[in-house]
Amino acid sequence: MPIEMFDLAGADPEVRFSPFCWRIRMAMAHKGLDVRTVPWRFVEKQAISESGQGAVPVILDKGRVLHDSWAIALYLEEAYPDRPKLFSGTQARGLSNILRFWTQTALHPVILKTIINDLFAAIAPGDKAYFRSSREARFGMPLEKFAFSPESGAAVLEKALGPFRAALDSQDFACGSKPAFGDYIVFGAFMWARAVSPIELLDRQDPVYEWRERMLDLHAGLGRNAKLAHGLTV
Ligand SMILES: N[C@@H](CCC(=O)N[C@@H](CS)C(=O)NCC(=O)O)C(=O)O
Numbered sequence: 001m002p003i004e005m006f007d008l009a010g011a012d013p014e015v016r017f018s019p020f021c022w023r024i025r026m027a028m029a030h031k032g033l034d035v036r037t038v039p040w041r042f043v044e045k046q047a048i049s050e051s052g053q054g055a056v057p058v059i060l061d062k063g064r065v066l067h068d069s070w071a072i073a074l075y076l077e078e079a080y081p082d083r084p085k086l087f088s089g090t091q092a093r094g095l096s097n098i099l100r101f102w103t104q105t106a107l108h109p110v111i112l113k114t115i116i117n118d119l120f121a122a123i124a125p126g127d128k129a130y131f132r133s134s135r136e137a138r139f140g141m142p143l144e145k146f147a148f149s150p151e152s153g154a155a156v157l158e159k160a161l162g163p164f165r166a167a168l169d170s171q172d173f174a175c176g177s178k179p180a181f182g183d184y185i186v187f188g189a190f191m192w193a194r195a196v197s198p199i200e201l202l203d204r205q206d207p208v209y210e211w212r213e214r215m216l217d218l219h220a221g222l223g224r225n226a227k228l229a230h231g232l233t234v
Contacts, residue, residue: 002034004060006048009039010122010196014227017122017195019108020069021057022188022223027073027181029219031083042127042134069188070100073181086181096182099174106160107189111201114153116143118197122229150199157201161208168207172214179218187215191223198230 007025008018016022016037028035040047040056051058051067058067061079066072077086087093112119120143123131132143139146148156164186167174174182190212193201202209216224
């Protein structure tokens with residue numbers, strides 16, 4: 001039986017853009033697990049009510065319902081110990097947890113501000129009113145005012161990526177010579193942007209761009225072949 005995963009979809013059900021869901025899509029591919037994704041929209045809270053909350057990813061596996069990308073990654077590691085590791089040991093788990101909070105505090109807000117207009121354009125029509133009101137309440141301003149220009153977004157991101165870029169000088173992946181869950185955490189943020197926005201977030205000379213290229217090719221090009229709302233490849 002494949003694992004079932006509720007995965008945030010846009011107006012086009014094949015466009016999947018949640019950074020948190022991307023972490024888990026990559027993690028399941030890393031472990032070679034069979035998955036069936038179910039397109040899910042922000043307003044479809046009822047479909048995931050068994051998880052006891054309202055956000056994706058949510059997975060159904062072996063009769064269990066799990067939510068939260070970090071909890072799901074820990075579960076997959078424990079439930080499938082003979083498959084390739086997402087964390088090689090407790091130290092790697094601890095360090096990946098730091099990457100998780102760094103990604104969510106240093107990268108997600110900048111990326112969101114940069115892509116918000118494209119993101120809003122890509123979401124399903126039935127999600128737009130909910131998205132606008134929930135996000136405007138969160139940001140304390142209209143979406144249009146919250147948005148960065150593409151140039152200032154890329155410049156702020158370039159700076160925020162400093163420590164990550166420096167590490168890539170001496171290693172190919174965040175987790176060392178091979179990718180693991182820490183890489184998927186950071187990569188999820190880039191798939192979020194790529195799926196909905198044609199804005200070039202990274203300079204082609206940037207080592208982070210090269211890392212993202214390597215990540216796009218992993219697992220038979222799972223990221224590279226993903227459907228994009230804007231139909232362009234960036
Ligand atoms: N901490 C959660 C966050 C999940 C999350 O925020 N997912 C977003 C999609 S990117 C969501 O489903 N939001 C529902 C909403 O805004 O109502 C995780 O790591 O899985």
